[in-house]
Amino acid sequence: MAAPADGNGKDPAVTAAVVVLWLLLALFVVYPLAMLFARMLTDHGTFTFAGIATVLTDRHQIRAFWNSLWLGLLVGVIGTAFGFLFAFTAARGKLPRRVLGILDASVLLPLVSPPFTTAIAMIFSFGPRGLITYDLLGMKGVTVYGLTSTLFSEVLTYFPIAYLTLRPILAAIDSNIEGMALSLGASRWRVFRTVTLPLAVPGLANAFLLLFAASLADFATPLILAGNNFPVLPTQAYLQITGMFDLRGGAALSFVLLVPALAVFLLQRYWVSRRFYVTITGKGAGQTPFDSVSAGARTVLVGACVAVALVIVYFYALLLYASLVVALGANHAFTLQHYRVIFTEGLKAIRDTLIIAGLAMPLGGLYGILLGYLVTKKTFFGRRTMELVSMVNYALPGTIVGIAYLIAFNDPPLELTGTALIIVACYIFRYGPTGIRATVALLQQIDRSLEEASQGLGAGSGTTFRRITLPLILPAFFAGLGVVFIRSMTAISATIFLVSISWTLITVKILENITELSLGPAAAFSVLVVAIVFVVIAAIGRLLRVFRAPGAMPMTSLLGG
Amino acid sequence: MIQTPRWLARAARAAAGCSLAAIALAGAASAFAADTVNVYSIWPENWARPMFEEFEKATGVKVNFVRFSSGEALARVIAEKNNPRVDVLFGGPVETFAAGIAEGVFEAYKPPAFAKLPARFRQADGQWVAIADDPLVFMTNSKFLKENNLKPPASWSDLLAPPYKNMLQMADARTSGTAVTRIFSILEVNGRDENKAFDYMKKLRPNVQLYTKSGGGGTLPVGLGQAGGGIFFIVDALDTKAKGYDVVISFPKEGIGTAAEGIALLKGAKNPELGRKLIDWATSPAMQGQFAKYKINFVPAHPDVALEASLAEVLKGAKIFPIDADYAGANRKRVVERWIAEVLNP
Numbered sequence: 073m074a075a076p077a078d079g080n081g082k083d084p085a086v087t088a089a090v091v092v093l094w095l096l097l098a099l100f101v102v103y104p105l106a107m108l109f110a111r112m113l114t115d116h117g118t119f120t121f122a123g124i125a126t127v128l129t130d131r132h133q134i135r136a137f138w139n140s141l142w143l144g145l146l147v148g149v150i151g152t153a154f155g156f157l158f159a160f161t162a163a164r165g166k167l168p169r170r171v172l173g174i175l176d177a178s179v180l181l182p183l184v185s186p187p188f189t190t191a192i193a194m195i196f197s198f199g200p201r202g203l204i205t206y207d208l209l210g211m212k213g214v215t216v217y218g219l220t221s222t223l224f225s226e227v228l229t230y231f232p233i234a235y236l237t238l239r240p241i242l243a244a245i246d247s248n249i250e251g252m253a254l255s256l257g258a259s260r261w262r263v264f265r266t267v268t269l270p271l272a273v274p275g276l277a278n279a280f281l282l283l284f285a286a287s288l289a290d291f292a293t294p295l296i297l298a299g300n301n302f303p304v305l306p307t308q309a310y311l312q313i314t315g316m317f318d319l320r321g322g323a324a325l326s327f328v329l330l331v332p333a334l335a336v337f338l339l340q341r342y343w344v345s346r347r348f349y350v351t352i353t354g355k356g357a358g359q360t361p362f363d364s365v366s367a368g369a370r371t372v373l374v375g376a377c378v379a380v381a382l383v384i385v386y387f388y389a390l391l392l393y394a395s396l397v398v399a400l401g402a403n404h405a406f407t408l409q410h411y412r413v414i415f416t417e418g419l420k421a422i423r424d425t426l427i428i429a430g431l432a433m434p435l436g437g438l439y440g441i442l443l444g445y446l447v448t449k450k451t452f453f454g455r456r457t458m459e460l461v462s463m464v465n466y467a468l469p470g471t472i473v474g475i476a477y478l479i480a481f482n483d484p485p486l487e488l489t490g491t492a493l494i495i496v497a498c499y500i501f502r503y504g505p506t507g508i509r510a511t512v513a514l515l516q517q518i519d520r521s522l523e524e525a526s527q528g529l530g531a532g533s534g535t536t537f538r539r540i541t542l543p544l545i546l547p548a549f550f551a552g553l554g555v556v557f558i559r560s561m562t563a564i565s566a567t568i569f570l571v572s573i574s575w576t577l578i579t580v581k582i583l584e585n586i587t588e589l590s591l592g593p594a595a596a597f598s599v600l601v602v603a604i605v606f607v608v609i610a611a612i613g614r615l616l617r618v619f620r621a622p623g624a625m626p627m628t629s630l631l632g633g
Numbered sequence: 634m635i636q637t638p639r640w641l642a643r644a645a646r647a648a649a650g651c652s653l654a655a656i657a658l659a660g661a662a663s664a665f666a667a668d669t670v671n672v673y674s675i676w677p678e679n680w681a682r683p684m685f686e687e688f689e690k691a692t693g694v695k696v697n698f699v700r701f702s703s704g705e706a707l708a709r710v711i712a713e714k715n716n717p718r719v720d721v722l723f724g725g726p727v728e729t730f731a732a733g734i735a736e737g738v739f740e741a742y743k744p745p746a747f748a749k750l751p752a753r754f755r756q757a758d759g760q761w762v763a764i765a766d767d768p769l770v771f772m773t774n775s776k777f778l779k780e781n782n783l784k785p786p787a788s789w790s791d792l793l794a795p796p797y798k799n800m801l802q803m804a805d806a807r808t809s810g811t812a813v814t815r816i817f818s819i820l821e822v823n824g825r826d827e828n829k830a831f832d833y834m835k836k837l838r839p840n841v842q843l844y845t846k847s848g849g850g851g852t853l854p855v856g857l858g859q860a861g862g863g864i865f866f867i868v869d870a871l872d873t874k875a876k877g878y879d880v881v882i883s884f885p886k887e888g889i890g891t892a893a894e895g896i897a898l899l900k901g902a903k904n905p906e907l908g909r910k911l912i913d914w915a916t917s918p919a920m921q922g923q924f925a926k927y928k929i930n931f932v933p934a935h936p937d938v939a940l941e942a943s944l945a946e947v948l949k950g951a952k953i954f955p956i957d958a959d960y961a962g963a964n965r966k967r968v969v970e971r972w973i974a975e976v977l978n979p
Contacts, residue, residue: 131978132978195854195859196857199854199859200800200858200859200860200861201857201858201859202859206858215799215842216859217842217843295846299842299843300841300843300844300977303978311805311807311808311846313708314704314705314708314808315704315705315708315805315807315808316704316708316807316969319712398876398877399876399877399878400857401856401857401858401878402856402857402876402877402878402879403876403877417678417682482712483715484716487716490718571699572699572718573671573673573697573698573699573718573719574697574718576699584678584700587702587845587846587847587849587850588677588678588679588847588849588850590677590679591853
């Protein structure tokens, strides 16, 4: 008798894969965090709480901590509201397909661009001489730096996550139920309040937590927009390390950030995600054609969505414009000079970024399906632990991961700083988990009997995986690929600590250009990144269609810093 | 069920194999060819790049560089002390270099130009040598001045005037050498009386809209009018003007500091000979005579290079004093920490 499909680890291929994965996780997830922890609690070899005590008692850092939480809370609430508005309009507004497509594309822009693109546009639009505040509204003495702008910019950047989380949930709520309530005499508003909204609550909670985490991890937006009166933790940790070269202080600051980040992650994963209500009516998709939204309300909803989309489009149009004029605000003559600059002087950064993204993409995709497959389909010692550990780098703000890698891999024998490998590894273990989650979700839908049949016919687990399971989980593989690629092109919070003389990244260049006087090249770089990412997403979308992906690509998991 | 072509599975395997091989290569590729010198540049790329290209033209040695602001560059150099990734630290105020001496990161080297340089342009042992001089200036937005009926600020106390409230941008001392030079200028005009200097900075604080990460970070906002003015190095200020922004440059009558820009060889450099070659070239008229050609408005450090006429015009009548590198280096850490505690986060 052949071993059952959920073999108990005696299969040599499985055992080998498990051992290799554990080694990698130990090296690139557990070890850096342990080193971070050790650095925080030691001073030249002696154990001390002084490092963390200094941080925890510094009035200013305490303020930064509360600022971070407050900002995350606001971004969570407002972003979820925006996301719900869009999801509800998309699910119930009966919009023509094309209009919906345009809305979708504009809303997705912030998700696929470098994190500070809206921040740059904000700097130009608001402030004492902002295009909007001064030229349009004639306001004077407005300041662009602080909570309001940071909040505004982060909401615009992250609310698409809420939209993508809520849309399938709202679409899954059977509108027949709403129809029944309506025919029983309830008003549309009452139906919305007592039927639709309660069914969406778990989705709302989930969206809130995702946004909260995204804001907590965001380092680039506050660096540009928060100013001096609204310090937040990720930025403080960055300045502590790069400016003061206080690794211990930076490590301690990161650790303070770790507590709320982990709390949110665990809440989201083990509480909210288990509370999704399913409305099963016995019949399939046969929905009665009826309007759960009145014509007037529909106009308001669509109007609001279009307004938000227009703001986003305006920001990106401004960015494109800035990349095509000599000097925005001084000389608006058309020029391609900035593109010439990025393709000559900036070519190394473009090449490095593409090489790193190109390496991280297949490896991250493989890592995702392999780990996802093992933890779903095989039983072995420490299976649940492995799944949890694999999510750690994903759940933590990038600043922590970057600092941990910097500390852990700076000295022999594991001297990786200055190589491309450290950046590639950072991306694989930070963004690969998206592929893991997609694989797990997909595998749970596949009947086990398929694999049992294969093994019953004498195929080993390696062959079964390759010939039966792998083709079935290819969509998850491509989803994982896509996310790792997008993030490799756009992320900065972790990797800003890892760039070196030999390997630099476009995002780091953009930040450098913004802080110098070179706005044109910064804008041109941003436009380039958005263009590349759109092309790659489109290609992956095509591949996904070829393999008839069940369900949409889990775009929600694009989140991260 | 989906029928996946076998070639695809094979392709996936091949891709994985290639990636692994490429990763191994990528790790190895960080070691560079023998005719390349590795540099951390504190000068922004648009100035450093033409200089390094000229150097390559003159000597055939390629410069592989990455740009960091002075605080970041110093932090990296100290972090990599036991295993330096670069050979030369290029540009940046010499007080940054003075702080580096305290950490023992440099290798003393006296280039041929050493003997010709005035004392303030060289560290006595040759731990660093100056390649340029860079005075601070006040830079204000013309339209802002006109709207508020202000004259260009001609005294440190002018910046305390109410119209400047929340309208100034200047660099953050945690990351920027510009900021450190500014703080030491304020100390100097107050006779190194720290309490008096900090009183002034605390009074100035409400007028500061933003402390920027890098020294030139505020130039664009001032150019656009998003900020009314600020304190910058003259190179950054003249560059803003050259880009077409309507800004005014002025000097305080009490005087303002100038920072020599340095270059230094790192201890344990992998290519010390090439590093010395770059230092020889950068400290000589060979490089400094080219500032004007690329519109880089540094004041040359080498006495044989004449000051470019338009730059001389801007500097005419300005009271400029050098920042004492030893005094600044010895007190930098403490002063910056006091600045963070008392000025940045009151």
